[in-house]
Amino acid sequence: MTVVPATPPTPAATAETPAVRAARRRSAEIEARIDKDPSAFRVLTGDRPTGALHLGHYLATLANRVRLQDAGVDVVLVVADYQVITDRDETGDLRGTVREVVLDYLAAGIDPDRTTIFTHSAVAALHQLMLPFLSLVTVAELERNPTVKAEAVDAARRQQRSMSGLLLTYPVHQAADILAMHGNLVPVGADQLPHLETTRTVARRFNQRFTAAQPYFAEPDALLTESVTVLGHDGAKMSTSRGNSLELRSSEDDTAAFFRRARTDSLRHITYEPEERPEVANLLRIGAHLAGTTPEVLAGSIGAAGAGRLKEVVTEAVVEGLRPLRARRRALQADGAGVVGEVLARGAERANRLAAGTLTDVRELMGTVY
Template structure:
């Protein structure tokens, strides 16, 4: 059976952008692929190295969000990255196959370095610059055929593919070259109209937000700046609230657009309707999450069992890599 790998950084609670992007679509893939979901705590440390307790605390929180969103531990393997030492070993090997200049040219890395200037100043860390190499190890350690990504992450996956091709060219056919599954909803705009919803940008609806907090956040969402009052014709195509209606109430979208353009729909009422639709949609997910929060020991055991299964796969891949690299000094034992 073909395999899919999804990685999630535990740097904060997951938001609706994550849900409509990777979580929902990974849940759909678990019926057709052997699905691995990695809680990437090592990668989270590349820009949270100064607050490891935050990353540690968020591992379980992210697991609650993931399972509540539809990832079934009976059909998917959920595991913790740092508990798979084979990934770290592969990262070291792959570091010899990519130049510093190539990493610096990676568009995603360049963008993220610019965003992290307050943290790094003018000198980025080795770990942050090299995290595409770690991602290549994540993906190849499980012989992943498919990796769900947003279009902004395609340069990262291409870096993995380059490393795979170079390894196979030097050492012989060993590693599987993964393909991208570009997410149908790759990006959800932030409530403030920013191009992307983000954990640290203050513009996100989190899956764990209580209903009243969701309503407050929606009330402050950006609408068409040219529509000042009821009766003014609106432009739904530039309105963030309208975009969110497309997530939670798609069946009403045509009538909402018509009412907006005619001026018959006011922004306050439109936001109130959106808050109701969002809370109705997220209600069952929140209920499942609350049940999981009440049983943290069971969720931790799910992660431990998934990690045991994932490590068995990674151990086999590493043994194959070491054999090709003539590093199997113990007769093939990893």
């Protein structure tokens, strides 16, 4: 099966760092290799279950996971339930939230016969691996991680609490996720490259310290994906915590109401200008993705008809584009608890087998088997 090539750099790519440009080149090479031999790759990715998945998740990550799965890549999805407590004291109805996330996966096209889905809390060996991995990085390195810094600031803003140790060690926890499963490919946006670099550092330092003659861990590659920031109806980034998101499970009426509230601007003629008209550009990107066209073409088809027409067109594209997903979700919902339990049990069985094998190897290499 032919794999869709990675998204080409946008005009803004001229301002990218050398590391991002190199990652884009490497990703293009990997896409070509996937087309020839998808069995050579195991993708590890996942989500923190803080709420049912929304349109932003679908456009930014979920559709790409289905693409990789359908291309024949071994995809492993972790529902990172332990990570819910990185920046909050209460988990809420975590069991119910995990159920909703898994239902969204299945409705979107994730096939448990081809993709492994498991929860953090179900795989003890993964967390045991985190202990030796923590010895391979410094506190200063963790504190410099831009995502850790950003999340720490956000946690303090929302809850006025100090950064937890779990949040500080989040990059190493992620490294344990990836390396326990021997993932060698991780889909990320450009802003997430530092997280993956921590995993590469852990793998490299473990090999140097314990198995220099024959490296044990492969340093996973980034599969750079287009950084898709989907805005909520208020013009801010779509987020469950902000209450500005359109959940994948939403009804058609809720979808129409969401887009009626979406911000645009005062100009009547619709054009695709992401820098100058971010809210209009956001709607055009959403509509174009679900309608199978480009933002520029969609803008041209609306022209002087104005923002009202733009919202109508985007609503129709989203309703029609998500209709199959929502139909599958309603069918799954009828026996949601049974379906989700079976999927997670099967996923945990394989994840435990992989992680336990890795832990056994690591203990042998470290000389801690007595």
